[in-house]
Amino acid sequence: DTGVSQNPRHKITKRGQNVTFRCDPISEHNRLYWYRQTLGQGPEFLTYFQNEAQLEKSRLLSDRFSAERPKGSFSTLEIQRTEQGDSAMYLCASSLVGHSTGELFFGEGSRLTVL
């Protein structure tokens, strides 16, 4: 298995445009998480899925953000009408509940720059 894969790795967009990030977790993992990390800070939780069900969303996730995990495999995170404050690294992680004690496996992240 190649680990957690995120695409694109870098995205530069103009304010007001929509962007979508994709995450492919480790294949047997049933949990998938999205985090956001700004420069000099630790990752902040955005949302997570168990299989295809979205179980929790952070208050950080405004109405402009939507995440999906159809069929419980890959996930997408869409940001509509981007703002400069959305510029950050978006990190995806996966885990196998019931097997591990909660260790997360992270992808390399998708860096968003909003001009």
Add this chain to the structure above:
Amino acid sequence: SQQGEEDPQALSIQEGENATMNCSYKTSINNLQWYRQNSGRGLVHLILIRSNEREKHSGRLRVTLDTSKKSSSLLITASRAADTASYFCATDVGAGGTSYGKLTFGQGTILTVHP
């Protein structure tokens, strides 16, 4: 908001020296984990310590946990230039011995090891 507070924010040492990073948190936890992040990359899991454990070792890493003080420390012995990275503590607040899986990260310690 961040659960963990890390200290120091930055640490600069010479190769061969030991590096100690501290983490404090606010609520009861199921486990505490340490992650490493190289600049612009994703996070890599280093070590996990459960709430009923006091000390754990993995190679050159030693982690301690004091639940009465709600604090943890990460010691890297005989540091190498390749250890240069940001280090984050993360807490899992699952109860009853069950991992919740959703982690809350601290702000991190930037470690620089000079050759």
